[in-house]
Amino acid sequence: MSRAPDVDGPRIPRVLSIAGTDPSGGAGIQADLKSIAANGGYGMAVVSALVAQNTRGVRSVHTPPVGFLREQLEAVSDDIAIDAVKIGMLGSVSVVEAVRSWLVSNPVDRVVLDPVMIATSGDRLLDADAEDAVRALLPLVDLVTPNLAELAVLSGEAVAEIWEDALAQALRVSAAGRVTVLVKGGHLSGSSSPDALVDATGSLRDGRTVVEVAGERVDTRNTHGTGCSLSSAMATLGVRFGAWEPALLHAKQWLTESLLHSDELHVGSGNGPINHFATLWATATAHDTRTVTDSWWKDIAAVRCRIDELPLVRGLADGTLDGAVFGDYLAQDALYLRDYSRVLAAASQRAPSAEEQVFWADCASGAITAEMELHRTWLAEHRRADDVPRAETPPSRATSAYVNHLLALVARGDYGVLVAGLLPCFWIYHDLGARLLKHSHTGHPYAAWLDTYSDPAFAEVNRRAIEIVGAVGARASHDLRERMRRAFVLSAEHEEAFFADPFDRLSRA
Numbered sequence: 001m002s003r004a005p006d007v008d009g010p011r012i013p014r015v016l017s018i019a020g021t022d023p024s025g026g027a028g029i030q031a032d033l034k035s036i037a038a039n040g041g042y043g044m045a046v047v048s049a050l051v052a053q054n055t056r057g058v059r060s061v062h063t064p065p066v067g068f069l070r071e072q073l074e075a076v077s078d079d080i081a082i083d084a085v086k087i088g089m090l091g092s093v094s095v096v097e098a099v100r101s102w103l104v105s106n107p108v109d110r111v112v113l114d115p116v117m118i119a120t121s122g123d124r125l126l127d128a129d130a131e132d133a134v135r136a137l138l139p140l141v142d143l144v145t146p147n148l149a150e151l152a153v154l155s156g157e158a159v160a161e162i163w164e165d166a167l168a169q170a171l172r173v174s175a176a177g178r179v180t181v182l183v184k185g186g187h188l189s190g191s192s193s194p195d196a197l198v199d200a201t202g203s204l205r206d207g208r209t210v211v212e213v214a215g216e217r218v219d220t221r222n223t224h225g226t227g228c229s230l231s232s233a234m235a236t237l238g239v240r241f242g243a244w245e246p247a248l249l250h251a252k253q254w255l256t257e258s259l260l261h262s263d264e265l266h267v268g269s270g271n272g273p274i275n276h277f278a279t280l281w282a283t284a285t286a287h288d289t290r291t292v293t294d295s296w297w298k299d300i301a302a303v304r305c306r307i308d309e310l311p312l313v314r315g316l317a318d319g320t321l322d323g324a325v326f327g328d329y330l331a332q333d334a335l336y337l338r339d340y341s342r343v344l345a346a347a348s349q350r351a352p353s354a355e356e357q358v359f360w361a362d363c364a365s366g367a368i369t370a371e372m373e374l375h376r377t378w379l380a381e382h383r384r385a386d387d388v389p390r391a392e393t394p395p396s397r398a399t400s401a402y403v404n405h406l407l408a409l410v411a412r413g414d415y416g417v418l419v420a421g422l423l424p425c426f427w428i429y430h431d432l433g434a435r436l437l438k439h440s441h442t443g444h445p446y447a448a449w450l451d452t453y454s455d456p457a458f459a460e461v462n463r464r465a466i467e468i469v470g471a472v473g474a475r476a477s478h479d480l481r482e483r484m485r486r487a488f489v490l491s492a493e494h495e496e497a498f499f500a501d502p503f504d505r506l507s508r509a
């Protein structure tokens with residue numbers, strides 16, 4: 001069979017993984033395909049063994065007949081130009097031999113071998129009598145990526161306990177196998193997890209034999225499949241960069257991010273998988289400032305529609321609202337503003353920059369000034385008319401619930417979640433005010449109130465509040481952004497209850 005000619009040369013690396021399976025998706029061929037995709041390649045997969053495993057361990061291994069392995073390999077190479085091969089779990093001597101003879105008759109420019117022997121869980125994935133066969137494969141590969149235990153098997157020495165010994169061992173493996181070695185420090189004790197490229201022939205940059213890439217250890221149990229993921233990333237990035245060193249720098253950074261965000265996946269109760277697409281998802285959801293807040297605004301579309309339909313809002317618009325209901329609403333608003341001002345002050349206290357600190361402090365001052373103004377004007381007027389609650393109105397259940405929700409956000413201490421919870425009060429009032437303005441005219445009983453919330457200065461404050469919250473949301477982790485969104489939605493629901501409450505209460509009384 002003939003292969004399609006490769007006219008323009010590869011743009012997207014076509015990477016074949018020859019490996020075992022992991023139905024829980026964190027290691028083996030499933031991890032390889034995710035890793036290749038995450039690093040910009042087109043992934044292909046030939047299954048060498050079927051492994052019943054999860055994040056807790058391996059249960060059993062089923063190896064299909066080697067003849068079928070050959071058929072899979074040929075099905076791919078007969079049709080597709082392969083830019084790189086990553087070899088993972090081989091399992092037995094006959095599988096190693098089948099892969100070796102396919103590699104000899106189908107040479108590929110870039111071959112990466114992850115000499116999988118024992119899983120993170122401690123289970124054996126390579127027959128003991130196949131270790132020599134794997135070692136004999138080294139001259140056919142370009143890069144081998146052993147962990148410390150696998151390096152010891154390849155060198156026939158004891159497991160290195162310190163990094164310098166591992167590098168020296170790797171140098172001997174590189175010389176004997178005529179191969180570049182990527183030594184992995186994931187199993188070292190201590191706060192770092194370094195990796196290094198070691199090549200006895202001095203084929204690395206400036207004729208060096210060792211190029212080390214430092215790495216901080218991420219404090220997580222989710223390391224299932226790190227080796228598989230790193231080796232397929234190296235195969236893919238090796239094609240993209242044309243050299244191992246930049247490939248490792250890039251892969252290491254990607255792997256560290258994927259480990260840092262692994263907790264977000266919540267997969268399994270053992271050693272969980274890494275989050276292969278964390279970096280991509282963070283960019284893909286284009287968390288520019290406005291997309292975050294716009295999507296939350298859409299999430300509260302139903303709440304906003306219901307607010308528009310409330311008797312208090314309709315009555316404010318057409319001027320028919322009963323003065324007693326309005327007075328009650330204002331008295332509750334004054335009570336609300338007093339605490340809202342305190343919550344704004346807490347946001348100011350936690351602000352990460354002087355500019356935001358001033359912004360929230362100004363808002364706090366604005367809220368308490370508005371509260372005092374309400375007492376001086378509307379409430380005084382309504383008191384004279386004797387149709388509103390008297391001096392010390394107690395907070396209604398709706399007011400208490402809203403204020404308590406905001407105070408709980410203060411108590412939890414997270415700036416992002418707090419400011420997200422503060423935002424609906426700005427945004428809903430501004431939005432409502434802008435739409436109610438068209439009903440305002442001289443002689444409208446609530447004209448002054450309608451004018452306050454459609455004030456251009458308030459519009460600017462609202463714009464800046466959205467911008468600040470959106471920027472925090474755009475930078476936040478997935479989990480934090482979700483907590484911010486929930487605080488925002490909950491505050492919007494409290495707004496609705498707050499608007500509904502005076503009418504409901506007084507009509508029940």
Ligand SMILES: Nc1ncnc2c1ncn2[C@@H]1O[C@H](COP(=O)(O)OP(=O)(O)O)[C@@H](O)[C@H]1O
Nearest residue numbers: 147184185186187193216217218223226227230
């Ligand atoms: N806790 C960790 N924090 C940061 N990097 C890690 C951590 N554990 C493993 N790594 C990295 O993951 C890759 C795989 O390393 P290792 O765990 O040694 O191999 P394997 O998965 O084959 O046992 C290496 O790049 C290593 O530095």
Ligand SMILES: Cc1ncc(COP(=O)(O)O)c(N)n1
Nearest residue numbers: 020021027028119120225226
């Ligand atoms: C099919 C297969 N291949 C490799 C590994 C090793 O992965 P790790 O050592 O990172 O758990 C695995 N568990 N399963």
